[in-house]
Amino acid sequence: MNVIEINQLTKFYGKHRGIENVTFSVEEGEIFGFIGPNGAGKSTTIRALLSLIHPTSGSATIFGKDCIKYGSEIRRDIGYLPSEVFYYEHMKVREVLNYSASFYDNVNYSRIQSLAEIMDLDLNKRIDDLSYGNKKKVGIIQGLLHEPKLIILDEPTGGLDPLMQQKFFDLIREENEKGATILFSSHILSEVQKLCGRVAIIKDGTIVRVENIRDMQKHNYKKFTLEYKGVIDVHHFNLEGVTNLTLDKNTLHFLFKGDINRIVERLQGQSLLNMLVEEPSLEEIFMHYYQKED
Amino acid sequence: MNVFKKEMKANIKSLLIWCCAQVFIIFAGMTKYQGFADSQVDMNALFAAFPKEIMIIFGMGSVDISKVAGFYSVFFLYFMLLAAVHAVMFGAVVVSKEERDHCADFIYTRPVRRFQVISPKLLAGVINILIFNMVTFGASVFFISQHNHGDGLVDKVSLTMLALFILQLFFLALGALFGAVLKNTKMATSTAAGLVMGFFILSVAVDLYDKIAFLKILTPFKYFEGAALMINDHLSFTSAVILLIVSFVFFALTFVAFNRRDLST
Numbered sequence: 001m002n003v004i005e006i007n008q009l010t011k012f013y014g015k016h017r018g019i020e021n022v023t024f025s026v027e028e029g030e031i032f033g034f035i036g037p038n039g040a041g042k043s044t045t046i047r048a049l050l051s052l053i054h055p056t057s058g059s060a061t062i063f064g065k066d067c068i069k070y071g072s073e074i075r076r077d078i079g080y081l082p083s084e085v086f087y088y089e090h091m092k093v094r095e096v097l098n099y100s101a102s103f104y105d106n107v108n109y110s111r112i113q114s115l116a117e118i119m120d121l122d123l124n125k126r127i128d129d130l131s132y133g134n135k136k137k138v139g140i141i142q143g144l145l146h147e148p149k150l151i152i153l154d155e156p157t158g159g160l161d162p163l164m165q166q167k168f169f170d171l172i173r174e175e176n177e178k179g180a181t182i183l184f185s186s187h188i189l190s191e192v193q194k195l196c197g198r199v200a201i202i203k204d205g206t207i208v209r210v211e212n213i214r215d216m217q218k219h220n221y222k223k224f225t226l227e228y229k230g231v232i233d234v235h236h237f238n239l240e241g242v243t244n245l246t247l248d249k250n251t252l253h254f255l256f257k258g259d260i261n262r263i264v265e266r267l268q269g270q271s272l273l274n275m276l277v278e279e280p281s282l283e284e285i286f287m288h289y290y291q292k293e294d
Numbered sequence: 295m296n297v298f299k300k301e302m303k304a305n306i307k308s309l310l311i312w313c314c315a316q317v318f319i320i321f322a323g324m325t326k327y328q329g330f331a332d333s334q335v336d337m338n339a340l341f342a343a344f345p346k347e348i349m350i351i352f353g354m355g356s357v358d359i360s361k362v363a364g365f366y367s368v369f370f371l372y373f374m375l376l377a378a379v380h381a382v383m384f385g386a387v388v389v390s391k392e393e394r395d396h397c398a399d400f401i402y403t404r405p406v407r408r409f410q411v412i413s414p415k416l417l418a419g420v421i422n423i424l425i426f427n428m429v430t431f432g433a434s435v436f437f438i439s440q441h442n443h444g445d446g447l448v449d450k451v452s453l454t455m456l457a458l459f460i461l462q463l464f465f466l467a468l469g470a471l472f473g474a475v476l477k478n479t480k481m482a483t484s485t486a487a488g489l490v491m492g493f494f495i496l497s498v499a500v501d502l503y504d505k506i507a508f509l510k511i512l513t514p515f516k517y518f519e520g521a522a523l524m525i526n527d528h529l530s531f532t533s534a535v536i537l538l539i540v541s542f543v544f545f546a547l548t549f550v551a552f553n554r555r556d557l558s559t
Contacts, residue, residue, distance in 0.1 A: 013556075043559075050403045053556040076405035084559055086396035090304075102296040103404035142400070 001028045001064075003150055003181040004049065008058035011044055018044040019205045021058065026183055031176055033196030033213065034185040041205040042185040043083055046154050050080060062150065076104065079148035083155040083185075085139040087127045093138055094123040097145065104146040115141045118167060133159035140168060144175065151175060152183045157191055169195060222260065223284060225276040226252045226267075236266060244284065255280055297401075297411055301388060301418035309422050312380050313429040319372060320430070324437040327365045331441070336360070350501045357521045362442045363450060366434070370520025373430060373458055378490050378514075381423050381462040385469025386482035388415045389552065394479040398557040408553050416470060416545065423462040431455045450524050457518040457529050464514055464537045465490070467544035474552040 004026040011018035019041035026032040036042050047053045049060055051071035060067045062074045087096045094112070101107040116123050119137040130138070136159045143151065151172070157165050172195065176182055186192050192199060193213065201208040226232075228250045237245065241258035250273075256263055267275075338360055341349060357364040389412060392398040401411060434455075435446035468489070472482040497515035500507050510516035517533035 047399075047557075047559075050399075052399065052402055054554065072405050072407045072410070074405075075403055078403070080399070080403045082399040082403075082559070084396060084399075087400060088397060089395065099296060099300065100400070100404070103406060 002026065003028045004032075004060070004062050004183060005064075006045070006049070006058075006060045009045065009048060009055050009060050010057045011048055011053060012056045017205050018053075019048075019202075022202070022205075022207050023058075024200045024207055024210045026181060028181055029176070029179060030198060031172070031182040031184060031196045033192035033199035034183060034202065035187060035189060035192050035199055036202035037187055040202045042187075042202055043154055044205075045202070046080075046152055046183070046185060049152065050075065050078070076146075077149040079143035079146065079151045081136075081139045081143040081151075081153045081156050083158070085132075085135045087135065087138060087142075089128040090126070092124060092126050093121065093130070096127060096138060097123070097142055100142040101145055107146050111145050111147070112141060115144060115171075118171065119164070131159070133161065133164065136160055137164070140171070144171070147175075147178075148180060150181050150183070152185075154185045155187070156184070157186070157188065165191070221280045221284075222256050223276075223278045223280040224252070224254050224256055224263065225274075225278070226270075226272060227274040228252065229271045229273055236270075237263075239266070255284060295414070298414035298418050301415050302421065305384070305388075305418065305422055309425060312376075312426055316373075316376060316426065316430050317433040319376070320369065320433045320437050323369055324366070324441050327362065328441050330360075330365075347502055350498060357525070362438060363447060363524045364521070366438060366447070366451075367454075367520035367524035369434075370454060370458075370518075370523065371515070373454075374461055374515055374518075375490070375494060377423070377426060377430075377458055377462045378465045378493075379487070380426060381419070381465035382469035382472075382486040382490055383483055384419050384422055385416075385466040385471075386473040386486045387469075387479055388419055389470045389473030389548065390476075390479040390482055393558050396559060399559060402557055408555075409549050412470075412474075412549060412552055416466070416548075419466045419470070420463070423466055424459065427455055427459045427462060430458065447524075450527060453527060453529050454520070454523040457523055457534070460534050460537050460541075461514055461518065464541045464544075467541040467548070470548040471544045471551070474548045474555065478558075 002025040006022055006024055009022040010020050022041070022045055034042055034045070044053070048055050049062060049067055051068045054068065063077065065074055067074065088099075091099070093116075097112045097116075098109070101109060101112065112123070116137075119140060121134060121137045121141065125134075127135070127138070136156070140156065143153070153172070157168065160168060169191075172182060172184075182195075184192060184196055196213055198210065198212050200210045230250075232247065232250060232252055234245065234247055234252070237252070237254060239262065241256050241262070243255045243257070245252070245254040247253075338358060341359065357367055359365045359368060387394075392401050402408065431451060434451045435448055438451065439446035469482070469486050472486050473479070476482040476485060493513040493515050496509060496513040500510040500513070500516060514537060517537055518530060522528045522530070
C-alpha cells in the first residue's frame, strides 16, 4: 500500500515556479529519501502534502485520502518537522510541547519527558533562550510525540551535532521499525544514504528520478580512478556512458555507466600505476544528474 | 479550547494596558469637567468663542457640555477611536501572527481545520473587546457618579456602550479580514490603521462641509452619535443592523479567504 501518492503535483506562485508535475509515491513502512539542492522544491512539495499551500494543479493523497479535502483527518497521523524551526518564542519548551500535544487525542504525555531525555533537552527553558540545534530538538519531539504513522522530515539534521544526529537517526529507525513510514527530505546525501531505501531526486521543481538507493549505487555507476605513468590521452575514454571526466596531473577520474568490458578493452596496452574501481558516493551520482542538463 | 486559552493568555498584558489607558482617559476627562464646573465659568459661552471647525474636530460641535451627560458624550468620539484601533489591530494580528512569527507550520499542521484555529482566535477577540467595553462602562459609571451627585447615568452609559460594542465588533471583523487577505501582519496592521485614520478624517470632514454630508454613510464613526446616545437615549437601529451585517460578512470573508490562503513559512 502507498502511504503517499503524489500525482502531477504543480504549484506556481504567480508566474514563479514552485514545483511542476511532481509524481512519486511512498510505500508503507519505508524510509523514503527526497533529495535536491536548496530551492529545488522539496519544501514546496511537503507543504502541499500538509495542505499549508494549495496546489495549482495535480493531486496528492496520504493514507489514500486527498490531502486538501481530508487534511485535518490525515494530519492526525502525521508528524512533521519543518526545515526552519520557529515556535512561540515567549513560551517554555514544556508549554510548547503540551500545546502541541493538546491537538491530539490520547497522547501519552510521559513520551514528552522520555523523548526530551533521549534528545537531552531541558523542558524548562524558554524557547527564545534556545540555540538553533535545541530548537530543532523541540521540533523533533513535537513531530514524534503523538506516535504518527507518517513522519515527514524536512532537512531535519541542520544544527544538530554528530552525536545528536546519530541519536536522531536511531530514533527515526526505531519509529520505522514500529511501523512508521518516513519521508526524509535533505540536501545532505550521506544522511539519506544512511537511512533511506528509495529516493526521489528533485531539481528545478521537477522529479529527475525515483530510484532504489542500492540500485542506484551498485548497478548503474562505477567510479574509476586511473593513475598513469606517462601522458594521458583523455580522448581515449571519450565513449558513451562516461561522465564527470576530470584530469588531475597524471590521474584520471570518471564515472561510468554501462558494460564494464568496454572500459577493460580500452585499458589494454595502457601503462597504469594504479587503478581504483569504486561505488560512487551519492554526491557524485547526484552531481552527475545535475550536470547532465546544464 | 487550547487555541482560545493561548490567545487569551497572549493578549492579557496588552488588554490590561489598553484598559488602563481607557480608564485614565475617562478619569482625566471627568476631572476636567469638575474643573470647569468648579470654576463657575459658562462653558457654553466660553467654547462658543472658539471657531466652529475646532469644536467639530474635538467632537464638541453641538452639545451642551455644561451638563455631565453632554460633557461625557464628547468622550464617545475618543472611545470610538481608541476602541477601533484596539479592535482592528487585534483582528489583524490574531489572524496573521503565526505567519509573522513563523509558527504557521506548527499550528496548521495539527489535525485541525483552519476555521477551527481562526474561530477560537476570533472568539478571544470578541472576549477581549467585550472586556475593554466593560472596563469602559465601569470606569464611566464610576467617574460620572463622582461628579454627578452619585448618579452614574447607568442607562445612558449602557446604551453608549452597546453602540461602542457594535463598532468594536465591526472593527475586529475588518482587522481579521485584512489579516486573512493581505500578505503579512505588517501590511494588515498598517492598512487597518490607515483606514481607521481615514474613517476618522472623513467623519470630521462631513461635519465641516455640509455638501459632502452624504459621505457619512462611508465612515462607521458617523453611525452613532455620542449626543444622541447620552442625551436623547437614542441608538440608531438602522446603523446597528448595517454594522452587524457588514461585520458578519467580513467575518465570513475572513474564513473563506483564510481557508484559501497559501501559508508562508
